[in-house]
Amino acid sequence: MEKIVSLCKRRGFIFPGSEIYGGLANSWDYGPLGTELKNNIKQLWWKKFVQNRDDMVGLDASLIMNPKVWEASGHLKEFSDPLIECKNCHKRFRFDEIVNPKSEIRNPKCPECGGETTLPRQFNLMFKTFIGPSEEKNNIAYFRPETAQAMFVDFKNVLDTSRKTLPFGIAQIGKAFRNEITPGNFIFRTREFEQMEIEYFIRKEDWEKYFEYWRKEMIEWIKELGVDIKNIHENEIPDKERAHYSKRTIDFDYDFPFGRKELYGLAYRTDFDLKNHFKEPPYKEEGVDAFYPHVIEPTWGVDRSVLVVLLEAYREEKERVVLRLPMKLAPYKAAVFPLLANKPELVKLARKIYDDLRKDMMVAWDDRGNIGKRYYSQDEIGTPYCITVDFDSLEKNDVTIRDRDTMKQERVKISELATILRNKLN
Numbered sequence: 001m002e003k004i005v006s007l008c009k010r011r012g013f014i015f016p017g018s019e020i021y022g023g024l025a026n027s028w029d030y031g032p033l034g035t036e037l038k039n040n041i042k043q044l045w046w047k048k049f050v051q052n053r054d055d056m057v058g059l060d061a062s063l064i065m066n067p068k069v070w071e072a073s074g075h076l077k078e079f080s081d082p083l084i085e086c087k088n089c090h091k092r093f094r095f096d097e098i099v100n101p102k103s104e105i106r107n108p109k110c111p112e113c114g115g116e117t118t119l120p121r122q123f124n125l126m127f128k129t130f131i132g133p134s135e136e137k138n139n140i141a142y143f144r145p146e147t148a149q150a151m152f153v154d155f156k157n158v159l160d161t162s163r164k165t166l167p168f169g170i171a172q173i174g175k176a177f178r179n180e181i182t183p184g185n186f187i188f189r190t191r192e193f194e195q196m197e198i199e200y201f202i203r204k205e206d207w208e209k210y211f212e213y214w215r216k217e218m219i220e221w222i223k224e225l226g227v228d229i230k231n232i233h234e235n236e237i238p239d240k241e242r243a244h245y246s247k248r249t250i251d252f253d254y255d256f257p258f259g260r261k262e263l264y265g266l267a268y269r270t271d272f273d274l275k276n277h278f279k280e281p282p283y284k285e286e287g288v289d290a291f292y293p294h295v296i297e298p299t300w301g302v303d304r305s306v307l308v309v310l311l312e313a314y315r316e317e318k319e320r321v322v323l324r325l326p327m328k329l330a331p332y333k334a335a336v337f338p339l340l341a342n343k344p345e346l347v348k349l350a351r352k353i354y355d356d357l358r359k360d361m362m363v364a365w366d367d368r369g370n371i372g373k374r375y376y377s378q379d380e381i382g383t384p385y386c387i388t389v390d391f392d393s394l395e396k397n398d399v400t401i402r403d404r405d406t407m408k409q410e411r412v413k414i415s416e417l418a419t420i421l422r423n424k425l426n
């Protein structure tokens with residue numbers, strides 16, 4: 001983890017948030033390369049699960065919703081974690097992270113100083129704010145703790161305008177906020193994070209079929225991220241530990257360097273949410289009474305996706321560090337170098353190639369140091385191809401393409417470069 005965190009900072013993937021003011025605990029900012037990587041993950045997801053499908057539509061809802069949403073959804077009452085506090089050092093911990101749920105222990109010793117702890121009490125994770133200038137009880141509002149609720153609250157509007165019929169899904173990518181008791185492990189658990197969620201509406205009797213269907217889709221997605229499936233473990237969540245809305249949940253756990261933890265989740269939310277939000281059944285079909293559809297919910301954390309992609313791609317190979325990122329996710333698809341920075345004719349031709357390719361894909365420019373150093377620098381950020389313009393290029397109109405993974409080089413015609421790259425990248 002230390003190596004990943006340091007590479008992320010050094011190369012502009014992820015920085016500590018508010019750093020020049022001493023930081024803000026567990027807040028992280030995505031830098032130029034991190035933003036590209038994260039966007040590529042979100043775009044891949046949106047294309048796969050929304051644009052390429054006939055049974056899915058998108059949504060982009062407000063972060064702050066009417067507080068009644070959270071009353072109806074059960075979050076105000078139920079969305080809490082058990083908190084204990086050390087009476088000696090006053091550090092706070094999540095009880096369920098320290099004590100095995102099957103154990104009888106109620107106030108364990110403090111993991112930091114060995115002091116006595118308080119009994120666990122439920123701590124609500126909703127992030128509070130106020131709407132308008134006066135900080136009164138009536139003006140309290142909450143930042144959404146999951147994107148999901150908007151898909152239920154807007155269900156009827158989506159249905160009426162998209163005219164979808166069961167089964168169909170509503171998908172959303174966006175920020176969610178949780179006042180976590182113990183955030184940490186870099187971007188694994190933060191108080192502000194991003195989710196990619198689908199609420200897939202079905203008939204009640206089909207729930208097992210679609211639960212299984214989405215389980216397989218989630219595994220396919222994990223493979224597309226370049227994750228070795230042997231690092232993934234499906235974890236059937238027992239009755240007592242499931243979220244208040246779920247009848248069945250599988251967590252997709254990943255072997256993080258800090259332990260086996262949840263990467264994604266899949267839940268059968270029944271008709272719990274639609275029933276709580278709509279007094280009348282919102283779905284009508286010819287010939288049958290209106291009814292409440294049931295819901296399968298696959299959910300993906302964006303930041304945890306970024307983290308596993310980096311962890312899986314990171315390799316130390318002899319003298320180089322390389323991110324073997326899947327092509328589609330790499331921030332830059334190619335880098336262009338003039339062999340020597342002080343030869344204007346080389347720089348001019350390289351610059352033309354760079355400008356032409358940039359219209360098509362993300363391309364980096366580097367004319368510092370020697371070619372070897374430039375290769376290693378691009379390997380470390382996962383750039384799949386490096387293109388070098390040398391003296392032969394001026395006469396033969398060709399360049400060298402060097403492959404990140406094999407480190408092999410080939411000569412190709414400049415006129416064919418864009419097509420060759422596009423083919424390699426697909």
Ligand code: GAP
Nearest residue numbers: 146148188189190193263264265299300301304
């Ligand atoms: N709508 C269902 C839902 O929100 P969840 O398991 O609480 O389910 C979904 O969250 C996903 O969001 C998780 O699998 C994880 O990837 C991500 N996630 C949850 N809390 C997070 C946090 N504090 N920081 C980063 N990602 C988080």
